[in-house]
Each structure stands twice: as structure tokens, then as C-alpha cells.
Amino acid sequence: MSIKNLKDFVETSSQKDLSQETFELESSHLLEVKLDGRVWAKAGSMVAYRGGVKFVRQGVLEQGLGNLLKKAISGEGTQLMKMEGQGRVYIADAGKKITLLxxxxxxxYVNGNDVLAYEDxxxxxxxxxxKVSGMMSGGLFNIKLSGNGVVAITSHYEPLTLAVxxxxxxxxxxxxxxxxSGNLSPDIVTDISLGTLFGRGSGESVQLKFAGTGWVVVQPYEEVYFQQQG
Known part of the structure; x- marks a missing residue:
């Protein structure tokens, strides 16, 4: 076991500026946001900040009526917050690995639970x-991110990208x-024969089928973000 004296610990774990970018990884699990204006982040992801920063949960006008209806139907959704002002904000999500794109x-398209932050x-x-049979209405939702800027997504452990x-x-x-990838539109398919081998289905396997040309990112972990009816 390696034991550090207090001075060494402070020096090795201290915050460091290695980039002028708005988003900078302090580690693979902790993101620093150099805030000068506005950035969107997952609500509850802030672990520390300094400076003049205001945090506001995503409101009705920002979401738009269509998004609000979808969230009401689904019974869930990624709750976002606006971080506004000038300062440094440090965000993370349950120790998950952060990837900047x-x-x-x-x-x-990103799984709704895996969006950590994105620029304005x-x-x-x-x-x-x-919806499919066997799934509650609070099932699969995702967020389409488009435009110009950096987005931070999360995964449990190292992600793997598969070509479609x-x-x-x-x-x-x-x-x-x-x-x-943004050009793909997955279908939800089921296979009763794989019910006990693939996924968490009881007697029925729920799968996503990606067809066409593009890519899909998976993680070596099954994150339970919806429940199935018994």
C-alpha cells in the first residue's frame, strides 16, 4: 500500500489547467467546466464550484412543449440544469467514465441517462x-444532440464502438x-428464445436493432434505467 505525506497528496491531486477549452477532464471521472456564459449539465452532477455561478433547473420555456409532453408521457427524462455566470464548476456522475466529443x-443520439453536459x-x-409489450411507459428515451460544440457523455467503464x-x-x-450516430434510427425487437440469455427480460428479450450505415456505442455494464412489468 502506498502512503503519501500530506504535501504530496495535495500536490498530486490538485486541480490543473492543461487546456483553454470550456470542458477539461481533471480525471476520467471528473469534468471541469470553465464557465463564461451558459452550459447545460445533468441536474445533481455538480460536486464543487467557485466563482459567480447560478444554477437553474431546466424550465418550461427551454424545453419546449413537445419535449415536455414526451417527458410527461415517459414519466421520466434527463433533468438538466443551466449553469450561468463566470467561474469553475466540477461535475461528475456516480464515478462513471466521461468522454468528450x-x-x-x-x-x-445519447441514452438519456448518459448525457453529462454540453455547450450552449x-x-x-x-x-x-x-413502447413494447412487457415494458412500462417510462421506458426508452434518448436525447438528440446536434450543432456545434462539445458534449460530455458518460459510460460505465470503457465504451466500445461497433460499426453498423x-x-x-x-x-x-x-x-x-x-x-x-445521428443518422441511425433503431428498432425495438423482441426474441422470446433469448429471454433468459440476453438482457434482463423475464421470458422475453428486448433488443435494439441498428440497421443502415453508422455506429453504436455500448458499455460493459447493464444500467437499469427502466423497469419491466412482471
Whole structure:
């Protein structure tokens, strides 16, 4: 076991500026936001801050009527907050690994539970997947992020990106699916024969089918963000 004296601990764990970017990873699990204006983040993700920063939960006008209706139907949704002002904010989500992605006019779909933060130049829209038998209405939702700016997404452990081609569709466990390219629109499929082998279904396997050309990101972990009816 390695034991550090107090001075060494303070020096090695101290905050360091290695970039002028708005988003900078202090570690793979902790994100520093150099705030000068406004940034959106997952509500409850702030672990520390300094400076003149105001935190406001996402309101009615910011969400838009369509997003509010989708959230009301789903019974859930990613609760976002605005961080406004000037200062430094440190955010994290249950120790999950953080990945920073720069959008340059592109779009990406992210599991609603895996969006940590995004810059103000990025537009967001809640997307609902159609309900299937055996799932409660609070089931699968995701967020479409598009425009120009940096987004921070999270995953349990190291993510894996799988290529989707016209002749090779990819099937994933919804609980392990993190994100996918903006041009893909997955279908929800079931396979009773895989009910005890794939996913957390009881007698029925719920899968996402990605077909076309693009990519999908999965994590080596099944994150339970919806429940199934018994």
C-alpha cells in the first residue's frame, strides 16, 4: 500500500489547467467546466464550484412543449440544469467514465441517462422510442444532440464502438447502449428464445436493432434505467 505525506497528496491531486477549452477532464471521472456564459449539465452532477455561478433547473420555456409532453408521457427524462455566470464548476456522475466529443454540425443520439453536459451551441431534443409489450411507459428515451460544440457523455467503464453496415446490423441490450450516430434510427425487437440469455427480460428479450450505415456505442455494464412489468 502506498502512503503519501500530506504535501504530496495535495500536490498530486490538485486541480490543473492543461487546456483553454470550456470542458477539461481533471480525471476520467471528473469534468471541469470553465464557465463564461451558459452550459447545460445533468441536474445533481455538480460536486464543487467557485466563482459567480447560478444554477437553474431546466424550465418550461427551454424545453419546449413537445419535449415536455414526451417527458410527461415517459414519466421520466434527463433533468438538466443551466449553469450561468463566470467561474469553475466540477461535475461528475456516480464515478462513471466521461468522454468528450466535439460536434461540428453533426448529430448524435445519447441514452438519456448518459448525457453529462454540453455547450450552449448544441441543441437538444428528447426522443421517445415506441413502447413494447412487457415494458412500462417510462421506458426508452434518448436525447438528440446536434450543432456545434462539445458534449460530455458518460459510460460505465470503457465504451466500445461497433460499426453498423447495410449487410451487418447490430443488436444491443438497451441497458448497455450509450449512444449512436445521428443518422441511425433503431428498432425495438423482441426474441422470446433469448429471454433468459440476453438482457434482463423475464421470458422475453428486448433488443435494439441498428440497421443502415453508422455506429453504436455500448458499455460493459447493464444500467437499469427502466423497469419491466412482471
Amino acid at each position: 466535439r460536434l461540428a454540425g453533426e448529430s448524435i 451551441g448544441v441543441a437538444s431534443e428528447i426522443k421517445m422510442m415506441r 453496415t447495410p449487410d451487418q446490423p447490430v443488436f444491443t441490450d438497451p441497458n448497455a447502449t450509450v449512444a449512436w
